Amino acid sequence: MIGPEFLETVTRALPGAEAEVVVRRVTRGLTRFAGSAIHQNIATETDQVRLRVHRDGRTVALTGHDLDSLVDRARTALAGAPADRAWPGLTPPTAPTSPGNEDPETAAATPADRAARVRDFVRAAGGLETAGFVSTTAYRASYANTLGHTLEGGTTEAALDGIARTGTSDGVARYASVRLGEIDGARLGARAAVKARASARPEPLAPGRYEVVLEPAAVTDVLTCLGHYGFNGRGYAEGLSFARLGETQLDDAITLLDDPVGPGGGGLPFDAEGTPRDTLTLVSRGTVRAVLHDRATAALAGGAATGHYSDAGFGPLGSCLHLRAPTRQPADEVDGPEADSHVAALVAQVGRGLLVTDNWYTRVLDPKTLVMTGLTRNGLWLIEDGQVTRPVQNLRFTQSYPQALGPGAVLGVGAAATGQPGDRLGTAYRAPALRLASWNYTGNAAG
Amino acid sequence: MWIKSRTNSLGSMSDFDEAQSAVEAALAAGARYADARVMHRRYESMRARNGEIEELTQREDAGLGVRALVGDSWGFYAISELSDIAARKAGRVAAEIAEASATVPGRRVELSAAAASIDSWAGGCEIDPLAVPLSDKGDLLSGATKTAHAAGADLAEGVYQIWDTAKWFVSSEGHRIDQRIRECGGGIWATVIGDGETQRRSYPSYRGQYGTRGWELIQELDFGAHAARIADEARALLTAPLCPAGETTLILGDEQMSLQIHESIGHAIELDRILGWEAAFAGTSWLDLTKLHQLRYGSPLLNIVIDPTIPGALGSFGYDDEGSPAVARDAVRDGIWVGVLAGRDSAGVAGLPYGGSVRADGALSLPMVRMTNVGLEPGPHTLDEIIAATDDGIMMETNRSWSIDDKRLNFQFGTEIGWEIKRGKRGRMLRNPTYTGIGPSFWGSMDMLSSEIVQWGTPNCGKGQPTQVGHTGHPAAPARFQNVRVGVRG
Numbered sequence: 001m002i003g004p005e006f007l008e009t010v011t012r013a014l015p016g017a018e019a020e021v022v023v024r025r026v027t028r029g030l031t032r033f034a035g036s037a038i039h040q041n042i043a044t045e046t047d048q049v050r051l052r053v054h055r056d057g058r059t060v061a062l063t064g065h066d067l068d069s070l071v072d073r074a075r076t077a078l079a080g081a082p083a084d085r086a087w088p089g090l091t092p093p094t095a096p097t098s099p100g101n102e103d104p105e106t107a108a109a110t111p112a113d114r115a116a117r118v119r120d121f122v123r124a125a126g127g128l129e130t131a132g133f134v135s136t137t138a139y140r141a142s143y144a145n146t147l148g149h150t151l152e153g154g155t156t157e158a159a160l161d162g163i164a165r166t167g168t169s170d171g172v173a174r175y176a177s178v179r180l181g182e183i184d185g186a187r188l189g190a191r192a193a194v195k196a197r198a199s200a201r202p203e204p205l206a207p208g209r210y211e212v213v214l215e216p217a218a219v220t221d222v223l224t225c226l227g228h229y230g231f232n233g234r235g236y237a238e239g240l241s242f243a244r245l246g247e248t249q250l251d252d253a254i255t256l257l258d259d260p261v262g263p264g265g266g267g268l269p270f271d272a273e274g275t276p277r278d279t280l281t282l283v284s285r286g287t288v289r290a291v292l293h294d295r296a297t298a299a300l301a302g303g304a305a306t307g308h309y310s311d312a313g314f315g316p317l318g319s320c321l322h323l324r325a326p327t328r329q330p331a332d333e334v335d336g337p338e339a340d341s342h343v344a345a346l347v348a349q350v351g352r353g354l355l356v357t358d359n360w361y362t363r364v365l366d367p368k369t370l371v372m373t374g375l376t377r378n379g380l381w382l383i384e385d386g387q388v389t390r391p392v393q394n395l396r397f398t399q400s401y402p403q404a405l406g407p408g409a410v411l412g413v414g415a416a417a418t419g420q421p422g423d424r425l426g427t428a429y430r431a432p433a434l435r436l437a438s439w440n441y442t443g444n445a446a447g
Numbered sequence: 448m449w450i451k452s453r454t455n456s457l458g459s460m461s462d463f464d465e466a467q468s469a470v471e472a473a474l475a476a477g478a479r480y481a482d483a484r485v486m487h488r489r490y491e492s493m494r495a496r497n498g499e500i501e502e503l504t505q506r507e508d509a510g511l512g513v514r515a516l517v518g519d520s521w522g523f524y525a526i527s528e529l530s531d532i533a534a535r536k537a538g539r540v541a542a543e544i545a546e547a548s549a550t551v552p553g554r555r556v557e558l559s560a561a562a563a564s565i566d567s568w569a570g571g572c573e574i575d576p577l578a579v580p581l582s583d584k585g586d587l588l589s590g591a592t593k594t595a596h597a598a599g600a601d602l603a604e605g606v607y608q609i610w611d612t613a614k615w616f617v618s619s620e621g622h623r624i625d626q627r628i629r630e631c632g633g634g635i636w637a638t639v640i641g642d643g644e645t646q647r648r649s650y651p652s653y654r655g656q657y658g659t660r661g662w663e664l665i666q667e668l669d670f671g672a673h674a675a676r677i678a679d680e681a682r683a684l685l686t687a688p689l690c691p692a693g694e695t696t697l698i699l700g701d702e703q704m705s706l707q708i709h710e711s712i713g714h715a716i717e718l719d720r721i722l723g724w725e726a727a728f729a730g731t732s733w734l735d736l737t738k739l740h741q742l743r744y745g746s747p748l749l750n751i752v753i754d755p756t757i758p759g760a761l762g763s764f765g766y767d768d769e770g771s772p773a774v775a776r777d778a779v780r781d782g783i784w785v786g787v788l789a790g791r792d793s794a795g796v797a798g799l800p801y802g803g804s805v806r807a808d809g810a811l812s813l814p815m816v817r818m819t820n821v822g823l824e825p826g827p828h829t830l831d832e833i834i835a836a837t838d839d840g841i842m843m844e845t846n847r848s849w850s851i852d853d854k855r856l857n858f859q860f861g862t863e864i865g866w867e868i869k870r871g872k873r874g875r876m877l878r879n880p881t882y883t884g885i886g887p888s889f890w891g892s893m894d895m896l897s898s899e900i901v902q903w904g905t906p907n908c909g910k911g912q913p914t915q916v917g918h919t920g921h922p923a924a925p926a927r928f929q930n931v932r933v934g935v936r937g
Contacts, residue, residue: 037552062505063506080582132727
């Protein structure tokens with residue numbers, strides 16, 4: 001418990017201040033490969049202290065490596081900082097929800113462990129050029145504040161994200177877990193190769209509205225954007241979100257959680273304000289039940305903090321968004337380009353539509369309607385009469401995500417969710433495939 | 448104490464010794480080349496909403512990152528502790544990581560030649576931004592956002608950011624370089640919430656304006672003088688007619704041009720992308736090295752220069768993070784592609800004689816190919832002349848959304864505001880303007896280019912895994928394009 005020790009130093013130096021200290025250690029290994037060789041191999045060990053102090057109506061937040069220096073700078077900054085009339089106060093003593101999902105083997109992973117999975121991926125791709133990464137990360141954090149609240153926890157994450165390439169196509173396979181032991185480089189390499197070969201020499205397709213099966217990788221992009229904009233407590237409080245608590249705005253097939261503490265969940269079990277994270281139901285059978293809050297946005301919106309403080313400047317963000325699937329039944333490998341048997345089962349229900357592996361470079365046109373533009377990537381196929389019939393060239397879309405998931409628009413949910421790498425350190429996703437009635441493709445390779 | 452680091456103030460400490468120790472240890476562990484950077488960076492930001500200051504943030508990072516090349520495989524290890532013992536361990540570990548890399552080996556690594564400079568460099572800074580009283584900074588942001596809120600913005604926001612970076616670089620080839628770079632900038636935003644959609648106007652741009660300068664840059668921006676205007680424009684946009692859909696003549700303002708250059712030229716000419724080193728995430732490039740010096744990238748008006756020597760521009764430095772000196776070179780000349788952004792190892796693979804564009808986002812990040820200042824040379828026209836010469840078209844200003852494919856060909860951009868251009872005059876305001884196109888045909892259609900260059904800075908360029916945030920500069924000016932598809936909607 002190092003947080004309380006550090007807090008003692010702060011309270012001696014800044015008597016009378018409301019203060020909180022978070023001490024974080026991150027041990028990260030990242031092995032990147034391209035051209036079927038490891039070209040970047042990185043390991044870092046970082047220790048960081050975050051100190052937030054409120055005194056005489058002024059607030060400062062500082063991060064650094066040396067506590068004495070931080071305290072000195074806090075004292076100086078407090079003397080000149082502008083008034084903070086929105087200070088939400090410190091988190092009162094609150095029982096922890098979980099110590100976090102940690103795996104000792106992942107925390108102790110070596111460059112050789114990561115390289116072995118890269119080697120398996122490359123070999124399984126059967127001679128196709130490959131690129132991607134294997135990563136392992138361990139987080140430990142200790143929190144303490146002057147109200148006497150303390151927390152301790154950690155988490156681990158491991159991920160493999162790789163592509164296999166023909167001269168005219170790429171195929172992707174990715175998987176993320178708390179445990180490195182669940183990462184099977186050979187299985188993922190083989191899957192990426194199947195997808196790459198099946199999408200070789202794609203043909204042009206006219207833009208328009210298509211029924212789609214989004215594989216878990218593409219669904220992860222949808223969850224990312226919903227989390228950043230729709231369920232962001234800052235945007236919600238300011239009227240920039242589509243979300244309206246208690247209203248059925250999405251299809252009743254949609255149940256969305258933020259779940260860092262559930263089985264397989266990634267992310268720390270509390271945030272930098274010391275709010276414990278629990279399983280948070282954002283959407284239950286299409287009805288919006290909650291949004292992500294830190295203490296400030298909760299005060300603004302009249303709700304409770306949910307443990308999603310972020311210092312990234314975007315307001316509260318998700319830690320482990322999980323789109324619930326009907327079962328936990330493991331998927332089987334399939335011969336075709338579908339990611340697995342759960343995806344293939346959805347494809348079999350489609351009369352005419354598209355199988356979408358991945359969305360790429362999605363950006364918001366309007367946060368309230370959540371109209372996004374982006375492109376398909378890493379494999380796109382036409383589906384006819386329940387069968388994948390031919391690969392097609394990537395398409396650009398301009399689509400409102402809440403509309404795509406709206407009542408009556410979700411025609412199927414994959415049987416089980418799969419772990420997907422997060423877009424930020426300390427985040428993860430669990431997503432099944434989705435079959436959606438319509439997706440608006442607005443451009444193709446011709447523009 | 449579990450966390451410990453040197454606490455000397457910026458500008459007086461010297462960490463050559465730790466960097467040297469790390470390099471020596473890597474060589475002793477079998478590396479044939481090694482380099483090390485010690486970096487110390489201070490960051491400060493403040494945000495205001497509707498006249499109230501939000502959290503004041505200050506960060507201080509220090510650390511050492513060491514690269515080791517063992518055989519033809521790289522290893523990189525970084526730590527936040529600065530001591531001789533830790534530095535020597537870091538050098539050894541970097542070499543061990545390189546040995547693990549060798550279990551999945553690649554092609555021969557040859558570094559392009561670089562003179563072993565011994566030098567000290569500092570960027571310009573008239574007013575130390577970290578020395579400006581916090582109360583003055585707070586008054587500036589609270590005043591501007593209060594004005595915009597009073598003028599009709601539902602949400603008026605303002606921010607400034609400051610970085611103060613010192614770094615010490617040592618290589619096994621004899622480099623010994625220290626640098627001090629101060630960066631500063633900010634912006635204000637006015638958002639109005641309508642029935643089912645939002646509208647926003649920004650000043651001076653969506654990302655603000657940034658440079659390798661001091662607080663004088665913020666003073667010159669004069670947020671308060673523009674706060675009411677952006678609120679008025681945002682409110683007016685709610686009821687403005689929609690940007691029509693179809694093909695038309697498009698005029699882009701200088702800020703949108705800067706992002707167009709960034710996304711569809713700057714990233715496309717990154718040599719690591721061209722070589723496939725970023726294929727799995729950031730993507731590749733439509734450019735083929737065998738076409739260098741032959742390929743037509745755009746119209747003859749298009750001249751793009753890579754120039755990290757521009758005083759005050761956000762992508763400026765004395766040396767990159769491999770010790771290569773800042774040198775200006777052409778990327779596109781008279782519309783023909785002639786140059787790339789490169790590092791020493793990628794240049795070695797490509798057989799090119801230069802690197803010079805490798806940077807890292809902090810000591811703990813691996814240096815990689817990044818844009819420096821990539822932008823236009825002035826054209827022969829003015830914006831007024833471009834508008835006057837346009838019979839029927841649309842002008843778009845201030846970026847709002849941006850998306851481009853993994854080969855940097857197919858793009859779609861949205862801007863905050865559009866204007867109808869009829870018979871050589873600016874007419875009605877247009878809402879939700881968007882345009883889309885394919886890089887070379889779009890740049891090929893550029894038939895007028897202004898001479899009114901602005902040095903725009905982009906402080907949020909993401910690339911690499913884990914994503915590093917780069918600071919880039921883009922000299923840009925208004926330009927006109929023909930037969931562009933506009934008005935794409937969901």
